Amino acid sequence: MLNVKNLTFSYNKTPVLKELSFKAKPGENVAVIGESGSGKSTLLNLIFGEYDLNIGQIFWKDKAILGPKYNLVVGYDFMKYVTQEFDLMPFITVEENIGKYLSNFFPEEKRERTSELLEVVELTELAKTKVKLLSGGQKQRVALARALANQPEIILLDEPFSHIDNFQKQSLRRNVFKYLKDKNITCIVATHDKEDVLGFADRMIVLYNQKIAVNDSPENLFNDPKTPLIASFFGEYNVLDDQIIYSHQLKIVEHSNLKATVVDNYFKGHYYLIEALAGDDIVFFENKSALKINQEVYLQKQL
Numbered sequence: 001m002l003n004v005k006n007l008t009f010s011y012n013k014t015p016v017l018k019e020l021s022f023k024a025k026p027g028e029n030v031a032v033i034g035e036s037g038s039g040k041s042t043l044l045n046l047i048f049g050e051y052d053l054n055i056g057q058i059f060w061k062d063k064a065i066l067g068p069k070y071n072l073v074v075g076y077d078f079m080k081y082v083t084q085e086f087d088l089m090p091f092i093t094v095e096e097n098i099g100k101y102l103s104n105f106f107p108e109e110k111r112e113r114t115s116e117l118l119e120v121v122e123l124t125e126l127a128k129t130k131v132k133l134l135s136g137g138q139k140q141r142v143a144l145a146r147a148l149a150n151q152p153e154i155i156l157l158d159e160p161f162s163h164i165d166n167f168q169k170q171s172l173r174r175n176v177f178k179y180l181k182d183k184n185i186t187c188i189v190a191t192h193d194k195e196d197v198l199g200f201a202d203r204m205i206v207l208y209n210q211k212i213a214v215n216d217s218p219e220n221l222f223n224d225p226k227t228p229l230i231a232s233f234f235g236e237y238n239v240l241d242d243q244i245i246y247s248h249q250l251k252i253v254e255h256s257n258l259k260a261t262v263v264d265n266y267f268k269g270h271y272y273l274i275e276a277l278a279g280d281d282i283v284f285f286e287n288k289s290a291l292k293i294n295q296e297v298y299l300q301k302q303l
């Protein structure tokens with residue numbers, strides 16, 4: 001398993017991560033979330049052995065992950081890292097990129113493996129296309145497939161679907177995360193997109209103020225978001241009487257202690273998000289239909 005022990009790291013004088021500890025079991029999917037600049041990419045770089053730690057240790061099973069000071073070549077065979085840069089070979093084809101690190105001694109196996117991965121990332125039709133001709137999203141998918149080619153024990157993904165359009169994101173996520181589960185590959189995924197987490201992650205690590213604010217299952221964090229930061233990851237929310245209430249939990253009732261005046265409506269597909277003014281506070285709630293501006297409503301938390 002991955003064992004991060006009391007990790008502390010600064011770039012020169014800028015402290016980024018402080019006293020981080022967590023574990024990830026084989027096959028586990030751990031999502032690292034946090035605002036931009038909270039240190040998600042830095043954490044992945046450290047797990048990969050890109051930098052030397054100031055304090056702490058990182059182990060994969062019995063093996064200590066060492067930084068460049070102690071390890072001439074960065075990286076280990078059992079670990080792959082898909083960064084936001086991709087780093088592909090532009091002048092060779094998609095399938096050649098994916099098979100780049102697969103042995104030529106077993107051509108049949110190499111062919112099968114490549115075609116399996118082309119299907120996972122939905123690029124079978126572009127197998128013979130040169131990578132330089134691809135869009136950003138297509139390149140990102142090639143990078144994912146190439147990282148999976150040699151069957152790592154652990155994979156680090158930095159915002160892995162950020163360049164992929166919404167038409168393909170859903171099925172691609174399912175394919176990739178299912179593949180990782182099937183092969184029992186540990187996955188550490190940095191993301192700010194809740195869709196990358198819900199339904200896939202076994203646990204969520206929230207980085208805040210250089211530390212791990214929480215490390216728990218998505219279900220537990222959704223059901224009991226301890227802070228607005230956590231709630232904001234799941235959707236619109238209100239803080240009423242020090243209680244965090246999601247917009248979908250507030251409903252219009254006949255009468256209640258919470259009277260509000262409608263300010264605006266936002267179409268969201270199967271519901272409208274309604275913005276209303278309760279005293280000096282803005283509140284958000286969901287409703288099946290749009291409401292008249294200035295209409296007065298009574299709201300209550302639904303249990």
Ligand code: ADP
Binds near residue numbers: 042
């Ligand atoms: P995230 O991925 O969560 O957006 P990063 O890990 O990229 O956050 O960055 C964390 C902090 O470290 C930020 O304040 C960023 O400006 C700083 N930082 C990132 N990379 C470097 C670097 N190579 N040198 C100096 N500071 C850096």
Ligand code: MG
Binds near residue numbers: 041158
């Ligand atoms: Mg980042």
